[in-house]
Amino acid sequence: MKPIRILIMALAIVGLTQTATHAQPLRIVIDEGVIEPLPVAIPTFVAAGGEAAQYAAEITRVIAADLTGTGLFREIPASAHISSVTSFDAPVAYADWKAINAQALVVGAVEMAGGGNLVIKFRLFDVFSGAALGEGLQFSGTVEGWRRIAHKVADVVYSRITGEGGYFDSRVVFVSEQGPKNARLKRLALMDYDGANVQFLTDSDDLVLAPRFSPTGDRVLYTSYETGRPQIYVLDVASVSRVALDTSGGNMTFAPRFSPDGQSVVFSLEQGGNTDVYTVGLDGSGMRRLTDAPSIETAPSFSPDGSRIVFESDRSGTQQLYVMPTSGGEAKRISFGPGRYGTPVWSPRGDLIAFTKQNAGRFHIGVMRTDGSEERLLTASFLDEGPTWSPNGRVIMFTRETQGESGAPALYSVDISGRNLRRVATPSAASDPAWGPLQN
Amino acid sequence: MRTGYIISGIGHGLLMLWLLFGGLFLRGPDEPPLRVSEVSLISGAEFAALNEAAQAPRPAPAPSPPETSPAPPRRPAPPAPEPDPEPAAPEPEPEPEPAPPAPEPEPEPEPPAPAPEVTPPAADRVTNEVVEAPEDPLPEGPVLIEESAPAEATEPQAPVEELPAQAPEASTTQIVTEADRPDAAPTSSPRPPRRPDRPAPRPETVEAPAPDPEPAPTPEPTPPNNAAIDSAVNDALADVLGEAAGTPGPSGPPLTSGERDGLRVAVSRCWNLGSASTDALNTTVVVLVQMSRDGRPEGIEMISSNGPTQEATRIAYEAARRAVIRCGTSGYGLPAEKYDQWREIEMTFDPGNMRIR
Amino acid sequence: MKHFTMAAMLIGALALSACDRNSRFGDDAATAGAGGIVPGSPSDPTSPAYFEQTIGDRVLFAVDQSTLSAEAQDVLAKQATWLMENPEFSAIVEGHADEQGTREYNLALGARRASAVQAYLIDRGVAPNRLRTVSYGKERPLAICSDESCYAQNRRAVTVLTAGAGTS
Numbered sequence: 001m002k003p004i005r006i007l008i009m010a011l012a013i014v015g016l017t018q019t020a021t022h023a024q025p026l027r028i029v030i031d032e033g034v035i036e037p038l039p040v041a042i043p044t045f046v047a048a049g050g051e052a053a054q055y056a057a058e059i060t061r062v063i064a065a066d067l068t069g070t071g072l073f074r075e076i077p078a079s080a081h082i083s084s085v086t087s088f089d090a091p092v093a094y095a096d097w098k099a100i101n102a103q104a105l106v107v108g109a110v111e112m113a114g115g116g117n118l119v120i121k122f123r124l125f126d127v128f129s130g131a132a133l134g135e136g137l138q139f140s141g142t143v144e145g146w147r148r149i150a151h152k153v154a155d156v157v158y159s160r161i162t163g164e165g166g167y168f169d170s171r172v173v174f175v176s177e178q179g180p181k182n183a184r185l186k187r188l189a190l191m192d193y194d195g196a197n198v199q200f201l202t203d204s205d206d207l208v209l210a211p212r213f214s215p216t217g218d219r220v221l222y223t224s225y226e227t228g229r230p231q232i233y234v235l236d237v238a239s240v241s242r243v244a245l246d247t248s249g250g251n252m253t254f255a256p257r258f259s260p261d262g263q264s265v266v267f268s269l270e271q272g273g274n275t276d277v278y279t280v281g282l283d284g285s286g287m288r289r290l291t292d293a294p295s296i297e298t299a300p301s302f303s304p305d306g307s308r309i310v311f312e313s314d315r316s317g318t319q320q321l322y323v324m325p326t327s328g329g330e331a332k333r334i335s336f337g338p339g340r341y342g343t344p345v346w347s348p349r350g351d352l353i354a355f356t357k358q359n360a361g362r363f364h365i366g367v368m369r370t371d372g373s374e375e376r377l378l379t380a381s382f383l384d385e386g387p388t389w390s391p392n393g394r395v396i397m398f399t400r401e402t403q404g405e406s407g408a409p410a411l412y413s414v415d416i417s418g419r420n421l422r423r424v425a426t427p428s429a430a431s432d433p434a435w436g437p438l439q440n
Numbered sequence: 441m442r443t444g445y446i447i448s449g450i451g452h453g454l455l456m457l458w459l460l461f462g463g464l465f466l467r468g469p470d471e472p473p474l475r476v477s478e479v480s481l482i483s484g485a486e487f488a489a490l491n492e493a494a495q496a497p498r499p500a501p502a503p504s505p506p507e508t509s510p511a512p513p514r515r516p517a518p519p520a521p522e523p524d525p526e527p528a529a530p531e532p533e534p535e536p537e538p539a540p541p542a543p544e545p546e547p548e549p550e551p552p553a554p555a556p557e558v559t560p561p562a563a564d565r566v567t568n569e570v571v572e573a574p575e576d577p578l579p580e581g582p583v584l585i586e587e588s589a590p591a592e593a594t595e596p597q598a599p600v601e602e603l604p605a606q607a608p609e610a611s612t613t614q615i616v617t618e619a620d621r622p623d624a625a626p627t628s629s630p631r632p633p634r635r636p637d638r639p640a641p642r643p644e645t646v647e648a649p650a651p652d653p654e655p656a657p658t659p660e661p662t663p664p665n666n667a668a669i670d671s672a673v674n675d676a677l678a679d680v681l682g683e684a685a686g687t688p689g690p691s692g693p694p695l696t697s698g699e700r701d702g703l704r705v706a707v708s709r710c711w712n713l714g715s716a717s718t719d720a721l722n723t724t725v726v727v728l729v730q731m732s733r734d735g736r737p738e739g740i741e742m743i744s745s746n747g748p749t750q751e752a753t754r755i756a757y758e759a760a761r762r763a764v765i766r767c768g769t770s771g772y773g774l775p776a777e778k779y780d781q782w783r784e785i786e787m788t789f790d791p792g793n794m795r796i797r
Numbered sequence: 798m799k800h801f802t803m804a805a806m807l808i809g810a811l812a813l814s815a816c817d818r819n820s821r822f823g824d825d826a827a828t829a830g831a832g833g834i835v836p837g838s839p840s841d842p843t844s845p846a847y848f849e850q851t852i853g854d855r856v857l858f859a860v861d862q863s864t865l866s867a868e869a870q871d872v873l874a875k876q877a878t879w880l881m882e883n884p885e886f887s888a889i890v891e892g893h894a895d896e897q898g899t900r901e902y903n904l905a906l907g908a909r910r911a912s913a914v915q916a917y918l919i920d921r922g923v924a925p926n927r928l929r930t931v932s933y934g935k936e937r938p939l940a941i942c943s944d945e946s947c948y949a950q951n952r953r954a955v956t957v958l959t960a961g962a963g964t965s
Contacts, residue, residue: 025786028703030707033712033759034709038712126758128766133758163717181941230931270905273910273913296905298902319899343901383897394718
C-alpha cells in the first residue's frame with residue numbers, strides 16, 4: 001500500500017521530465033555493515049569575551065571527552081578542520097566538514113551572563129544530510145557548574161545521534177581505598193561519572209562497603225563496620241549525615257539496595273551463619289523476610305518496575321542467580337552456565353541483568369536476559385566484580401582488582417557490546433562503584 | 441506522560457525565557473553546593489522527552505518552510521558535475537576491546553574555576569532548557585539551520601537546473617569511495633556557492649504524518665522532523681550530484697548478480713551502526729532511493745521499519761541514509777545502459793547479524 | 798622454637814594438673830616438664846597470648862567451605878577448654894574468606910565460618926552469651942599474595958578474646 005503510493009508519487013514527480021515506464025525498483029538487502037565510532041567535529045565553542053573563551057575551551061573539551069569516551073564517537077581533531085566556526089549563527093560550511101569526513105558537527109557558543117552564570121547554546125548537524133539534527137538548545141547555569149553544563153550538552157548530542165538516553169550528567173558513589181592490602185582504609189566517595197569532582201562522604205575510621213544510590217540520587221545506602229559488625233546505613237548526600245537502617249537486632253546486615261520507588265530497602269541479614277534476603281521500609285518499618293533457606297541468599301536487586309528481585313544463592317551447591325517476586329515466594333533459577341554467578345543487577349531498562357561470573361580461575365562481568373538466556377561475558381580478568389549500570393543501561397562500571405601483594409582495585413567501564421573497556425580515573429584505588437541517576 | 445513533559449517543558453521554557461530576558465537570575469551564587477534540584481528546570485528525561493516531542497509533531501511554528509510544499513519532485517538537478525570531494529575513509533579505529541588496563545585517565549585538569557575537588561563541588565544547577573522553535577532565544581529557529589544556513593540556502597533556490605557555477609570540481613571525476621580514499625584531509629573543498637536548484641524538497645509525505653508519535657512502532661517512523669531533514673537531505677543530494685537527470689534511458693537488461701553485489705557491498709561499507717542504540721540495532725528499515733543517471737543517489741525516503749520505538753527507527757533510518765549518501769557521493773558505478781533497472785532502488789537495511797549479543 | 802618447646806611443656810603441665818577431658822590433649826603432653834611462667838606471656842596459661850599463640854586462635858577452611866576439619870576441631874576443643882577456665886574473657890569469632898569470591902558472598906561465607914566455630918565452642922560448653930561472631934569477608938586478608946599459599950591462610954575463623962564476661 002504504502003510502497004504503491006510512494007511509487008505513484010515518485011512517478012508523478014519523475015514524470016515531469018521522464019517517462020514513467022519502469023516498474024519495480026531494484027531491491028537489495030544490506031545485512032552487513034560496520035561498527036565504527038562516528039566521526040564527529042566539535043570545533044571550540046564560540047566565545048563572547050575573554051572569560052567566556054576560557055570556559056568555551058574547557059566546555060568543548062569536556063563535551064568531546066564525554067562523546068569519545070563512549071567509544072561510539074571519534075573526534076576529528078581541530079588541526080584537521082578546514083574551516084573554523086567564528087559565529088554561532090553563520091551558515092554551516094558543510095562541504096568543509098564533509099571533506100574531512102565529519103559526519104556530525106557540534107557548533108556552540110558560550111557567553112557570560114552576569115551573576116556568575118554561563119549561557120551555552122549549541123546545535124548539532126548531520127553533515128552529509130546537510131541538515132540540523134533537532135533544534136538548537138540553550139543551557140545556563142553557574143560558572144561553578146560549568147562541567148555539568150558541558151555534560152548536559154554532551155548528553156543531548158549523544159542522545160540525538162545514538163538514540164540512547166544520555167548519562168554524562170550523572171555521579172558515581174564508590175569506595176576510595178588506601179593502604180596495604182591487609183589493612184586497607186576505605187571511605188565513601190562521590191564523583192562525577194568521569195572521575196571529576198571527587199568528594200568524600202565518610203572518613204576512613206571504619207570499614208565501609210558497597211554504597212548504593214537511591215533512585216533520585218539524594219541518598220546512599222552502604223554497609224559500615226562502625227559498630228564493629230556490618231550494619232546498613234542511610235546517608236543523606238546533601239548534608240552528608242547518616243543514620244543506621246533500623247533492622248532491629250544485632251545481626252549482620254549488608255548488600256542493601258533501594259526499591260525503585262526509593263521507599264524501601266532489600267538487603268541481606270545474617271543470623272546464626274545463615275544469610276537470607278529481607279526488605280524493610282526506609283524508616284525501619286515493616287521488615288519482611290523474603291527467603292528462608294539454610295543456604296546463602298544475598299546481593300538482591302529489584303527489577304526497575306519493582307515487581308521482581310534477582311539475587312544470588314548457593315542453594316544448588318554453588319552461587320547461582322535466581323529471580324523471585326518482590327513479595328518473596330518461589331524463586332526461579334536463571335543461570336546455568338559453568339562457574340559461579342553473583343552480584344546480579346537489573347538494568348534500568350529492565351531487559352538485562354548484569355552479573356559477576358567466576359569460572360576457571362577468572363572473573364567476568366557479563367549480562368543476560370532476565371530469563372537467563374543470551375548470556376554474554378563482557379570482560380575477563382584476575383578479579384572483576386560488582387557491576388553497576390549507567391542511567392541509560394548502555395554502560396556498566398565495575399571493580400577490577402589486580403593480582404598479588406601490591407594488588408589494588410580500580411574502576412572500569414565497558415559498553416554492553418563488550419567494546420570500549422576503560423579505566424575510570426580516580427585519585428586512589430577504588431572499588432564498589434554505584435552509578436546514580438541523571439541529575440536534574 | 442508525554443503530555444506532562446510537554447507541559448512541563450513549556451512551563452520550563454517560559455521560565456527560562458523569563459530568566460534569560462527578565463534578567464533575573466535567581467540563583468544566588470551561594471547556594472548549597474549539592475543542591476541541584478531547585479534550579480534545574482528540566483531533567484534529563486524530560487529533556488529527552490522534549491526533544492522527542494519536539495522532533496515529532498512539531499507545531500506550526502516549525503520553521504521549516506520549504507518543506508511544506510507538497511509534492512515536489514525530488515529531482516535532481518542539473519547535470520552538473522559534482523561537487524565535493526568526499527570524505528575520506530572513515531578509518532575505523534578499532535578498539536581494543538578487552539584490553540583492560542589501559543588506564544586512560546581522563547581526569548581533566550580543571551580549568552577555570554572549577555570546583556575544588558574534594559570539597560563539595562558545586563554541582564549545581566544547570567538550568568537547561570530546550571529552546572524550541574517558537575520562542576527560542578536562539579536566533580533563528582534552530583531547526584532550520586539548514587535553510588538558513590549554509591551557503592546553500594543562501595542562494596535562493598534557483599529553479600531547477602541551473603547550475604551556477606559550481607565550484608566544485610575538483611573532486612571527482614574519479615570514483616573514489618571513501619574506502620579507497622587515502623586520507624582525509626581534503627585538499628580542496630569546494631563548498632560554496634553552488635547550489636542551484638533543489639526544487640522544493642520532496643515531501644516525505646508518504647510517510648506518516650505525524651499524528652501520533654509514540655505509540656506503535658508503526659512503520660512510519662519518520663517523524664516530521666525528518667521531513668525537514670529529508671528535504672535538506674535531498675537538497676544536499678541534489679547538490680552533490682548536481683547533475684541532471686535526464687531523459688529516460690533505455691531500460692537495459694537486468695543487473696547481473698555481480699553488479700548487484702557491487703552495489704550492496706558499496707553501501708555496506710558505509711553503513712555504520714557503531715553509534716546506534718541497541719534498539720536501533722534491532723531495527724530493520726527499508727528505504728527507497730532515487731538514483732541519478734550517473735549512479736548517484738538523489739533522493740531517499742523510508743518506506744518501512746520495524747523499530748521498537750520511533751527513536752530507534754529514526755536512528756536506524758539516519759544510519760541508512762548516511763550510508764547511501766556517503767558512499768554514493770561519487771556514484772555507485774552502475775551500468776548506465778541499465779538505468780531503468782536501477783533508477784529506483786529499494787534497500788533493506790537489516791542489522792540482524794550485527795546486533796549486540 | 799624455644800617458645801614451642803616451652804609451650805609443649807606447659808601444655809603437658811596443664812594436662813596433668815587440670816581437668817583434662819581431652820585425651821589427645823594428654824597425648825600431646827607426653828613430654829611434660831616444668832618451666833617458669835611469665836604472666837601475660839604465651840607461657841602464662843591464663844593469658845590471651847597463650848590462647849592466641851599456644852593454643853592457636855584460628856582455624857582454617859577449605860575453598861568455599863565452612864565445615865570444621867579434624868585439625869580445626871582439635872584447636873577449637875582447646876579454645877573451649879581455655880574459655881571455660883578463664884571466664885573473665887569473652888570472645889568474638891571473626892570469619893574470613895580469601896579474595897577469590899564476590900564481596901557479598903564472601904561476607905556471608907565468613908559469617909558461616911564464624912558461626913560454625915561459635916557453634917562448636919558452644920557445643921563444647923562455652924556459654925553462648927560469651928561468644929559473638931562477625932564476618933569480614935575478604936576485607937581483611939592475613940596473607941596478601943594471590944595464590945593458594947596465601948588463600949589457605951585467609952580462609953579462616955579467628956577467635957578474638959575480649960575482656961568481660963559476656964553479654965546476653
